Amino acid sequence: MEKEKRIVVETINLTKIYGDGVGVRALDGVSLTLYAGEFVAVMGPSGSGKSTLLNILGALDLPTSGVCKVNGQDLAKVKDLDRFRSKTVGFVFQLHNLIPTLTSIENVEVPLQEESMSNRARRERAEQLLGLVGLSPRVHFLPGQLSGGERQRVAIARALANHPAIILADEPTGNLDSKSTAEIMDLLRQLNREQGTTFIVVTHNLAVARAANRIVTLRDGRVLRDERVDNAYLVDLKEFKESTLGHAILDGNVPPELHAIGLDKVAEQVKAVLEKV
């Protein structure tokens, strides 16, 4: 079934070195193929190259070497990167990055401004998008008057404005509390399901990753793991595996304090399960 799916992103040996010569290898030979309709979570410790990858996919930055194709276009050959950015990708940032002097609807109109459409059509499209993210009553509010979650909703509506093939979100919930985070993730998932929009979401938050159907983990600029997640609980298991206790069980030394609740008795079985995750 996946064979039939259209390829949206294809990178081959993508490398990005900052500074000259012995500079930082932010990306070190990343090869990835992402399909239309996928919801991909990119994880990994800070400094592992997540933002760099997203910037290159969004044509904000150029790779040092390697090929990057988005929506069938080789970015090295795209002449008009501005147009590419406005038509093919949509961005959602960690900090909402809304223009503070513009109202919600005006912010959503920003990417539509390079389009040849009437002011009225622009306004209607923006209204429709704000409706989609559930912000109809906040259309004429300035960012300063919105909550963090609401601002991210505006940013998401803005990212959707030009029917992009792919939405790139760099820690979109990084600045939100857990309740808003859950709401935003529900919205992204819903958009993914109902509109078929492809998402690449960078996150530290496993709860966020749970929304994804594929998790790419980077470390030191390389792809450490790339796995499909069919079962959301699997993510919880992963989380457990990465925890202190998870490591202890894998190492075969269950803390004596937990003997009282009998963990030592099932330690071997749990270890076997975790090793499969």
Next chain:
Amino acid sequence: MILKNLLRRKTRTLLTLLGIAIGVAGVVALGAIAEGYINTYTTVLTSSGADVILAQGDAVDLLLSAVEDNVLPVVQNTPGVKQVAGILWGIFTTEDIPYFFVIGLDPKEFAVRHFRVVEGSPIASPRQMLMGRAAAKALGKKIGENFKIHEVSYRIVGLYETGQAIEEMGAVITLKEAQEVFKKPRQVTYYQIQVTRPEMTDAVIQALKRHLPKLAASRSANYMDDQQTTMMLRAMSWVISLLALLAGGLVMMNTMLMSVFERTREIGVLRAVGWSSGRVLRMILGEAVALSIAGGIVGFGIGALLVLWLNQIPAILGMLENTLSFNLFLQAMVVALILGGVGGAYPARRAARLQPVEAMRYEGGSPSPRSHKAQAQFSLQLPLFTSLSPALRNIFRQRTRTILTALAIGVGVGLVVALGGMADGFSAQLSEMGVKSGELTVTEAKASDMGLAAIDAKIGRWIAALPAVQSVSGLLLNVAQVPGTPYFLVLGIDPSSYALRHFAITEGTYIRGPREMMLGKMTAQNYKKRVGNTLQVSGVTYRVVGIYETGVGYEDGASVIALSEAQALFKKPNQVSFYFVKLRDPSQADVVRQQVEARWKQVSVSKSTEYAEKMNDIQVFRTMAAALSFLSVVIGGVGIMNAMLMSVFERTREIGTLRALGWRRRRVIAMIVRESLALSLVSGLAGIGMGVGVGWLVTLEPTMGVYLQGEYSLRLFAQAMVVALVLGGLGALYPAWRAANLSPAEALRYE
């Protein structure tokens, strides 16, 4: 640390430095000009060896003073007086030298020794001349050759040096011959007096003042300090410097404020790690002062270069030599320090008062949602705010900066408006009488300024005899002194002339004969005089016979006496300042003009509507206005560029976002330029307001005000707006370019 902080924003630091430097340069140049003028005359007066100077009490300029030689016996008989020497200064224009000074001296008296003969011999007989070394060089004259002054030929017998450019650019002839050639019989410019013993000086001055109350006696070193001109010059130089500094100070404050804003978090951290608010205050103030000191040094350099360059101009007469003193440098530095202190004080205070916790949470220029008070305030203004165009919203967002920038540009635009308005008003006022009195106006061709302009009456008679001419009205314009005011403008007009009708009588009658005077409405009010009262002008008593009103400011602030009376009063026998020529047939204007100019080389004829613009005074004023406007406009340009650059810096992320969303460079540039234009539009309006305001304040000045009534035309306002918009456009170029070339990825990482 201070230096590092300043170097963080090199462009901005540089721009601010430039703004201050230009202001300081203005102070230096203007200060040097004022001091140069005063020093030159003071040196001329003291180096002659005279202890006391006796001059006309109400002379506008030392060289325009006139003293009758019948006071000589009184002076000679004053106890303590050793020697007296009269000197007559005449000015005329040659092809190569705009101001050529002819000094009339008695070759037997002590004062002539000041002109040290370095080549040739002293004057021994009539028709001989000593020429200044510099003048001889400029004219290419040698000993033995002849030189003509007003058709009279003199043989150059010697060359002299005095060390004073103004004297060396001239020639010395005998006093008698000078009186003849300049038509000032029995008259000197001033007397130079030597006393028997230095202690006698004050006694001599007191005695002279008692015996000759109409004249002014002062120590030669102090003469200039007592002069109205000196005060005017100094005051003017201060006012203009103040304006330039105001603009510079505003730019300074803007920069420091910006610096504080963008380092809010940093300052929060400093406070959190234990810095006291005093320490933060000192840091910001230190940066401001360092910046202003650098600006002061650069400014002094620019000013000094300007002065050196100006000194090369012939019309400056080398007056600016030796004006670049250490004192002036200190003055410049003090001014710069004040600038730094004042410009840095408010930002430093803001920085010191930041709450550490709030400061560390600060997110940049956006209206912070965290402060409830700000939020509430903001919501209140919301409908208004969102009704503005995005460009105006950004300008509104940075209110403090907008106000500061608008003021800085406003000062420049305001100066353009105020000075332009004054020049237009002055020009219109001057033209008024001419236009009413005849189609053509005759002026002296090479008159350096109006007070000096003199046309011989025989030319007037010749013109009147032309068949196409209906009537000729002569006008002698002069300032006199009336107790209590330094300037009292007197117009000498023949009672029978056509021009007198221009003065509409509201009370009493026209002047008909001697010792009669008409007062302008304003004059009558100022001096509380009515028809029938008397008024003393330069020692002569006149009876007020009428009050007139013309609606022209300077005329209503003047007085009118008969032309012959004025000629006697101001010792200008047979001379007028202008002739107004009324024609039988206006279409003959060009023909008459050519006729007059062909016959009389020394006069120039213009259409009455145009002559004011041709006047040297107006031209000098306009040039000065243009220079000043340019100065302040440059400061304004620096200010707006600075403001826009700051705006681009602090919105780096915002611009990165716009680019990430697909905005093209063009659109980013257009956005910045639009904002800059909006800013300059606001500033231009503020400037027009300030200019008209200042212009109006000036007219309130009791003595000079009436002459400076501005005329504000739509054209002038349009001109000011164009200046502002051009400033906005130019000031935006670099910031817009910077904004467009930000790399989106970098911009988004920017903190």
